[in-house]
Amino acid sequence: MAELEIGQHCDVEHCGQLDFLPFVCDGCSRVFCLTHRSQDSHGCPELTTGSSSGQPEDSTQLPCTYTGCGAKELVEVLCPFCKKHFCLRHRHQPDHRCDQLEAPKQRMAATQQLVKQIVDSKKSEPPNKVRRGAKNASTAAKVALMKLKLHALGDKTLPQSERVYFQVYLPLGGKDKSKAMFFCKKWSIGKVVDYAATIANLKNDNNKVTSKKLRVCHANTGAALPMNGSIEMWLSAAENPLHNGGNIIMEYLDNECNKIEYPSVYLS
Numbered sequence: 001m002a003e004l005e006i007g008q009h010c011d012v013e014h015c016g017q018l019d020f021l022p023f024v025c026d027g028c029s030r031v032f033c034l035t036h037r038s039q040d041s042h043g044c045p046e047l048t049t050g051s052s053s054g055q056p057e058d059s060t061q062l063p064c065t066y067t068g069c070g071a072k073e074l075v076e077v078l079c080p081f082c083k084k085h086f087c088l089r090h091r092h093q094p095d096h097r098c099d100q101l102e103a104p105k106q107r108m109a110a111t112q113q114l115v116k117q118i119v120d121s122k123k124s125e126p127p128n129k130v131r132r133g134a135k136n137a138s139t140a141a142k143v144a145l146m147k148l149k150l151h152a153l154g155d156k157t158l159p160q161s162e163r164v165y166f167q168v169y170l171p172l173g174g175k176d177k178s179k180a181m182f183f184c185k186k187w188s189i190g191k192v193v194d195y196a197a198t199i200a201n202l203k204n205d206n207n208k209v210t211s212k213k214l215r216v217c218h219a220n221t222g223a224a225l226p227m228n229g230s231i232e233m234w235l236s237a238a239e240n241p242l243h244n245g246g247n248i249i250m251e252y253l254d255n256e257c258n259k260i261e262y263p264s265v266y267l268s
Contacts, residue, residue, distance in 0.1 A: 012036045066090040115146050145245030147180075153199050154182035162186065164231055166242075169219070169249045169266040170200055183231060189216050190227035196250060212252040219247035222263040 007020040010033035023037035024030070027046030036042040061072035064087035071087035078085055081093060081100035090096040118139070148165040164185040169178045179200055183192050190206075193214055197204040205211035215224040221240055234242040242248065249266050253259075260266075 010036055012042050064090055066096045112150065115143065115150070118143050141243060141245055148182075148245055152180040152182045155184070155195075158182070158184050164235065164242075164244045166246060166248045168196055168200070169247060171202065171214075171251050172266065174200075174202075176200065185230070185232045185235065187231055188227065189225045189229050189231070189234075192216055192231060193227070193250070200250075202250070209255075212254055214250060215253050217249040217251060217260050217263065218242075219249055219263055219267065222249070222260040224253060224258045224260075 007018050008022040008031045010017045010019060010022070011030040012032060015033065015036060017033040017035070019033040022031045022033065025032060025037070025039065025042070025044055025046075027039055027044045030042075032042050039046060061074060062076055062085055064071045064073070065084045066086055069087060069090060071089065073085075073087050076085055077088065077091050079091065079093065079096065079098055079100075082098050084096075086096050093101045144167075145165060148167060152165050154163070162184050163182045165180070165182045167178055168181050170176055181196055181199055183195060187195070193206065193216055194204065196202070196216075197214055202214060204214050206213050217224050218240055223240075225234065231242065235244065247267060249260065249263055251260050251266075
């Protein structure tokens, strides 16, 4: 009678163990015993073409090197300047605060140089020279705006197209006389008050009925601007408009008071 053989022999050389319940490798499709069933134990050739988790190499996720990000990408996104890998959100130089970012510094230096040249040119003019006309006023306004932009405080996430800059004169008797700030031109005057109070560390009890109210006042007329009006509305006002790069005053007023009597005191 012929001998009945059940099971299969392990394909590992020098093993050849007969296993009644052999294992078939998912990678190389060969048969192995219990001892050699893992890809590592039998040196599966698939280990050289795939990752240890069975995923192909092209599915490896590369972590973003921006501190605190943790996002990953399937493809390498290298910054051409610092040669580091970042996710799509942080791939641009300003977004990952690239240590090779020179362009903004160069632009800032150029702006400062331009301001200096304009200021120096004005100082060199004869003191008795009378400057008249809209052109001189326009130039002065541009110089004031450029100066404000160099050190103004505000929400850096605001697009440049929506920013409006002011020299904000603070309540009398405080530590600081004024601060340069920028706001969104679509904001209401009430929001400007709240935001400016936060930047300048001013007490703001506008939500309390009996307290004096922190108000924004016109630098020329002293009139307190309505809280519900927008900056954009005042920029295009027919009379006494606000100007980008101009002045505004903040002061505490009684509930019945709607203006400050001597706005020039704040500006002197």
